[in-house]
Amino acid sequence: MLKFEKVSVSYGRAPVLFDIDLEVAQGEVVAILGSNGAGKSTTLRVASGAVSSRAGQVWFDGAEITNMPSHQIVARGMAHCPEGRRLFSGLTVEQNLHLGVRSKSARKVAPATLDDVYTVFPILKERRNQLAGSMSGGEQQMCAIGRALMAKPRLLLLDEPSLGLAPIIIQEVFEVIRQIRQTGVTVLIVEQNVSQTLDVVDRAYVIERGRVVLEGTAIEMKNDKNVQRAYLGA
Numbered sequence: 001m002l003k004f005e006k007v008s009v010s011y012g013r014a015p016v017l018f019d020i021d022l023e024v025a026q027g028e029v030v031a032i033l034g035s036n037g038a039g040k041s042t043t044l045r046v047a048s049g050a051v052s053s054r055a056g057q058v059w060f061d062g063a064e065i066t067n068m069p070s071h072q073i074v075a076r077g078m079a080h081c082p083e084g085r086r087l088f089s090g091l092t093v094e095q096n097l098h099l100g101v102r103s104k105s106a107r108k109v110a111p112a113t114l115d116d117v118y119t120v121f122p123i124l125k126e127r128r129n130q131l132a133g134s135m136s137g138g139e140q141q142m143c144a145i146g147r148a149l150m151a152k153p154r155l156l157l158l159d160e161p162s163l164g165l166a167p168i169i170i171q172e173v174f175e176v177i178r179q180i181r182q183t184g185v186t187v188l189i190v191e192q193n194v195s196q197t198l199d200v201v202d203r204a205y206v207i208e209r210g211r212v213v214l215e216g217t218a219i220e221m222k223n224d225k226n227v228q229r230a231y232l233g234a
């Protein structure tokens with residue numbers, strides 16, 4: 001469904017991704033792991049068209065989308081829930097959710113999609129008229145994921161959804177990812193919470209200093225000595 005072929009990205013003159021090869025098949029949940037500054041967010045950004053690539057190709061559903069404008073990529077069925085949530089704090093929960101509707105086809109089914117989002121996140125229904133900025137970090141994260149789902153994506157990119165949340169809320173976030181997967185949405189997730197992530201994903205890539213240094217199934221990752229030492233506190 002998503003394929004990177006030797007994708008390289010620079011910010012200005014600074015190269016940050018080098019020849020990234022990556023694949024996500026339909027129905028899979030795949031993680032990108034790696035330390036701070038490794039290039040995980042940049043990998044999601046280049047997939048969704050938020051940054052452009054200097055070299056290489058990105059494919060989505062068999063079509064090349066390299067350096068396509070992000071609104072066209074959204075319209076093709078990819079949604080990006082960015083790092084740091086980026087909600088409009090002065091708008092209500094429901095207004096923020098509606099901002100996720102970004103294509104004609106999503107607009108047609110928006111009322112039904114909103115019901116689906118409220119089924120996954122009952123708290124958002126309860127709080128639908130509350131200002132997003134007045135909600136807890138966990139609720140804001142749910143709202144950010146809900147907003148991405150309003151685009152009716154077939155592929156959802158999630159950037160550090162558990163960052164800064166309390167352990168009990170982190171569990172809820174991972175529960176939501178399980179639910180999203182059950183609805184048939186393919187997910188590519190960036191996470192620092194490696195142990196819990198490997199419990200919900202099929203496969204993972206480890207990126208270090210802009211390069212893929214390891215890839216494998218979740219089980220292979222859990223059993224990998226380097227992964228255990230670097231990310232699982234073993």
Ligand SMILES: Nc1ncnc2c1ncn2[C@@H]1O[C@H](COP(=O)(O)OP(=O)(O)O)[C@@H](O)[C@H]1O
Pocket residue numbers: 011014016034035036037038039040041042043
């Ligand atoms: N907008 C930007 N402009 C310049 N450099 C950036 C920008 N965003 C990220 N970087 C740099 O690119 C590298 C990769 O960043 P990022 O993809 O955000 O890493 P990660 O998500 O793995 O923490 C880091 O060295 C970071 O400082």
Ligand SMILES: [Mg+2]
Pocket residue numbers: 040041042083160
């Ligand atoms: Mg990041």
